Amino acid sequence: MKRIAALILLAVMSFAGAATSARAQRISPEENARQSSRAARKQQKLLRKAAKKQRKAMKKFERQQRKAMRKANRHR
Numbered sequence: 001m002k003r004i005a006a007l008i009l010l011a012v013m014s015f016a017g018a019a020t021s022a023r024a025q026r027i028s029p030e031e032n033a034r035q036s037s038r039a040a041r042k043q044q045k046l047l048r049k050a051a052k053k054q055r056k057a058m059k060k061f062e063r064q065q066r067k068a069m070r071k072a073n074r075h076r
Helices: 002-025 029-074
Strands: none
Touching: none
């Protein structure tokens, strides 16, 4: 019984995989261009977000360094 269920499941999964790959090949050039530009915009957004985080971290580090320098100079 388990073997039959496993075989049926395998057949369904292979059919589903074949159907999705066949659908992926039928994308029109316009749709492909839309998807690639959407992906490019998403990538740019992620890069901007990462750069903003980096700038923020650098500012925080510089503030900490200035504070440590002031503290070190004060106790001389």
